[in-house]
Amino acid sequence: MQILVYAQETQSYVEALQEVAPHAKIFGAATLTEAEPHLEDTEVLFAWGVPPAVLARMPRLRWVQWLGAGVDLIVGQTPDDITLTRVVGAFSTVMSEHVFAYLLALRRGIFEMRQLQREHVWRRVIGPSLRGQRLGVAGLGSIGSEVARLGRAFGMEVWGLSRTDRGGEICDRHFLPTEMRDFAAGVDALVLVLPATPETDGIVDAEVLAGMREGSILVNVGRGNAIVERDLIAALRRGRPAMAQLDVFEREPLPEESPLWDLPNCYISAHCSGPSEPRLVCTFAAENLRRYLQGEPMVGIVDRERGY
């Protein structure tokens, strides 16, 4: 059996997979040129960032393990007879730490504290506590569930929104996507952890934004498609939401001409809320390979219709 790992850093993956499949031929490739000689005979592809057109040139391919949580770049390009799996669970810890790093930083005013320090000014900065505030989590998969759990640890009331009522049991109140407006209007912090699907396209638009609470914070660590960026720029200028933290965008890298860069109440990160633990992704991938080899059900199989 031949396995190809297509990623920026392949060595740790190759080693972990070889341990599970000692007799397999496993190749690593960081570029298309490096991958080229291995396309024809590869049965299993572990990939992140591979050009989807390559799949059509892999006649023996049976399974693609995407090395990320969101498969929007590949799902439409993967033939139906090839199993597609995504990573589930490995990103929830670091992504929810990212979310709470910003929620706490913005509520406690620590950017302001840092600025006062630069100016050598001794002045108290007092912000509201998270305790008793209402957290809204849109997307209740493994990442959203972990965000909800930490919200509870901080004494927040938790509202959740998801496509079905799965995950609803971890929330004080559950909403469907059609109820996004009421959901967003009722929370102090709105955290988006949604996959990119036709259903989530532009789900946060001018109308939803206009209904957000005074002082509210919007965080997006899911996919950039969920927010109509033009509407958000106008909304941030009006101060509803009061602040936004964006890790994902309609176009990435965020174009130089985007007004988001310079909005003082917009906090930008470069799509880096997730992947600080490649070790966890590696472990997940190796376990899925073990299941594949032993004919057990794999984890993270993508539903083509749902898109995740």
Place this chain on the structure above:
Amino acid sequence: MQILVYAQETQSYVEALQEVAPHAKIFGAATLTEAEPHLEDTEVLFAWGVPPAVLARMPRLRWVQWLGAGVDLIVGQTPDDITLTRVVGAFSTVMSEHVFAYLLALRRGIFEMRQLQREHVWRRVIGPSLRGQRLGVAGLGSIGSEVARLGRAFGMEVWGLSRTDRGGEICDRHFLPTEMRDFAAGVDALVLVLPATPETDGIVDAEVLAGMREGSILVNVGRGNAIVERDLIAALRRGRPAMAQLDVFEREPLPEESPLWDLPNCYISAHCSGPSEPRLVCTFAAENLRRYLQGEPMVGIVDRERGY
């Protein structure tokens, strides 16, 4: 009965206390001049920041409720026959949010993200997760216990240090003050929540700092006396600890000439980790007054010998 409230903002206190003691004469004072006419007949004093010398001019005084958690400024000046109580519990939520705001911000690199945004640079910032790191909490009262609880919620291993083994049950391992060096050397984040007493004076000195781990973070939200600041300045220049967040200092306000202002790995806040919830202090004070009036044991009675 006459009650005096001495604080910067007295109205909410006066109202809350009057509800508990409708027949008492309750006065508010923000300055010594305003307090002057009421000193002679006051039986109960609710105070924060009152000049301690005033107590000697209050012949009918029987009880002082300090409106803060740390009584180091008043405990030595309060005659032994006057009951002294401090606030217990009301600060734990906001102070532990302050601690985790900084731990997460420093680990996730969000100050660096903000700087990259200012420069319009799209670059991923990847930091380690708190999960699996070891948190050391020195001081296991109500505040330290809440810091420990949140540490667990983030999947950290928790070590604790306190004067007795009280509070030890919430830690994976417990240390006494004499073991500060080993304690500090074993943790990734050292959080000080210690009262100012002769026993804690300079407990974090050059030797303790030199033993800290590579990449470690020191946070002080207790009292400035615990750290030998001259030693910390030298230690931060050497990068052990890697970073410090200081909310309290040997002298406050922090003097303009202190090198701490400009050390890039030192994050300063102006003794503001605690008091964003005056409502909670108010509730605490009113409940203690109710207990006093009904002859029940009060909460937060200060042990003069221990100093807290």
